[in-house]
Amino acid sequence: MNNQLTMTFTVNNELKTFSFAPAATLLSLLRDNGYTEVHNGCETGDCGACVVILNGKTVNSCMVLAASAKDSSILTVKALGDVHNPHPIQRAFAESGAVQCGFCTPGQVLSTYALLLEKPDPSDDEIKKALDGNICRCTGYKKIIEAVKRAGELMRESAHE
């Protein structure tokens, strides 16, 4: 197809070149290229299922034009760990009952990651502020808050090791 853009991005620490329509969002670019761990819940920036980390900051990828992320570094939840070697946040979410349907979980995990990098031992209010953009319909959030605290503990423990 003509009028496609071709640009380079760093996704999960790998240099990638993608071709895409000028109007494509970062969400559709990522999903179309196999990063289906980035979920599409609303496309209006309201639910946080599509959160990724763009140059160190969480964004709703449905609200970012792919072209504007040229040469950027993008992290999806898969950058943090996998089932054989999970990140403490992923472990904490799984063990705390913070994952029910799990559709919102990648976004919740990434918002938690960004929070804990800045504030290793966040208060309840700080957790709520950091995760306010991530809607969950299953858990009532109680166990998500517990998971974030548990993740903080695990990360602080491993930092001391």
Next chain:
Amino acid sequence: MNNNFKSAGKSHSKMDSLALACGNEKFTDDFKIESPVHIAFRYSDVPSGIIRSIDISEAETAEGVKAVLYFGNTPDVLHTTAGQGFPEPSPYDCRMFDSKLRFIGDRIAAVAAESKEMAEAALKLIKVEIDETLALFDIEKAMDKNAPLLHTDDEYPAIPVTYRPEQNVAAEIVTGFGDMEKGFSEADTILDETYSMQYASHCATEPHAVQVYFDERGRMVIITATQVPFHVRRIVSRVCGIEIRNIRVIKPRVGGGFGGKQEVFLEQVAAFTAWKLKRPAKIVFSRKEVFINARTRHAMRSRIKMGVKKDGTITALEVDDLMNAGAYGPHALTVLSNAGAKVLPLFNKIENMSFTGRSVYTNLPVGGAYRGYGATQGYFALNQHIDEAARFCGIDFCEYVKKWHIKSGETSRVFEALGEGKEGVSQYIKSCGLSECIDRGAGAIGWKDHRGKRSRNGNRVRGVGAAVCMQGSGIPEIDMASCHIKMNEDGSFNLTTGATDIGTGSDTILAQIAAEALHTDYENMIVLSSDTDTTPFDTGAYASSTTYITGNAVRKCAEDVFRIILDAAAEMLLTDAESLSASDGNVVSAGGKIISYGDICAYRMYTSGQLQIQATASFVAHESPPPFSAQFADVEVDIETGEIFILKYAAAVDCGMPLNPLLAEGQVEGAVLNGISYALTEEYLFNDRGKMTNPDFGRYKIYSIMDTPEIITILADTFEESGPYGAKSVGEIALNGPAPAIANAVYDAVGIRLRHTPFTPEKVWSLINE
């Protein structure tokens, strides 16, 4: 409660949770299928009308278009989209596409094209002329003589139930017992009030999606975000005329359902398109489409007339429910029925009772199954009435309920009177922890410290309120579940079941049940569920049934496998099976000899009496033991602004013995927050043409983590002897409490009765200033 169980009752993390947290699990739209056509819909922008002419020629020849579907070229098969047992209790009143349009958001046509963008572009090229007809929005006018009629052709009910489309009546239930006149004449006061609840969306975070492709031999595979894979297969087969044998339905991870995915309304369109084109096809809904075209909670108006004596006796209870079915009638009968069947037995000493319910068609979005399923609507009204009755008698609400609620060993005539489109099933309660729920919930909320105190905090006045409720555990004598267990030579087991884990954790708790019955570790269970080719039948994830019904099937199956294991072990040890015991995946003889499950399996596979150690089991319930819940809200009401602040919320639930307390708590907490959000903010806003004006999360507000109050969850264990290891259901019940508990708390604080949800600041302020 200590039952010495090893797996049942333990808080294992959900078996898919780590993979979900790592982004490895796949939801429907995450599967890559080869060059599918993308299907998009053209929706009606008139609430009621008849398509006079439709010209698809331009759309058909547009770039990338492979098919344009409308009523003229799709199967003309009346069906219901309700994913229920067959024949369904919901009326057969809809077609894949129809020349009659019944709400803004109804489907006119669909385009299948090489890309979503091409499909959407071609939709605009379909030329449609519609003769708009008078629309009906007000349920109170639906049965008027001159009311416009929605279904006037050959729609029919699939089972013998009342169906009067000539009066817009999609379903009707009239039942009762005793002598109402006598009952009311004996009362010291009569409380007669009308309540209503509003339209709402399930808001599962994953929008509806389906992908269809063909396997190597040309059979059709449907991957779909569903709660009911076997019903999907049956309904697709019937509507599209494709044999069951040519359809395989796979449910991958599903991003929440809450009833919204107990509906089959995308699969038949994708399957028909794929079958016609012999090419893969997909439909992925946007959030907006979920709001306007998927299903909703039925709005309901409920009038309750209650005769009460000063000693607390309810002498008569008359319930008149009018439910908004919307444009079609999926679940129109059974949600209505549940508003009585799951509600009225709770106060079982009432001798004179009448229940009249009607579901009526309107030119508004379509109602459907929604967690709570009518009980939510019923309990909203009843709990406020009980609060008023207790106050009239000068008795504390908690004490009143503890005296009058149904107890273990008791029954209610309602169980027998009200069923799923027919009479119900009589049952005696075997476990009831409601009084304990009340005591523990009241303790957690500080009931005695705050009730009636109306303490002030600036403009805010504090109050506490409570609500009680029950639900069921599956549909007795109708819903069936089945499973298969086979043993592997390392002592692990494959459990295959049709049960549909939509995030609830059913795969996990079913594995726990199997492990318990097999006397082995939970880690030895490998679960595969919800694939119509490879797993046995299950009705699906609805009616609070999986723990109880599938759980009982799994227990039965695992016990059969265990007996086969013992027989083999007895042969190996040259002894009687009766003398053997087992634990931790080993069989132990009376003399202390130990053989591992792995060795037993290998012996049967390779050495002697060769066979696969395996079993299958099916289960259908003869009763539906209710879980019970007492819930408490501690609120402050700002008398200047009308805003309600929830300071603390306590939910105590008797779900029998919780098979997995961590997951059971999660069910309660999620349902409670959905209930709070529904009570306070969530609603469909309609303009005067019945168009939803807030179809996005920006304007349809659901609770975020920031909005969430402190929630205290209490599992008040009982032991249900008919359940698997004492368990009853827990999925739906907790949604029934928040609206009435908050309403009763607001009354306690400021003396106003909130009889219509949602409790917006405007409503509260207006009532305070009346």
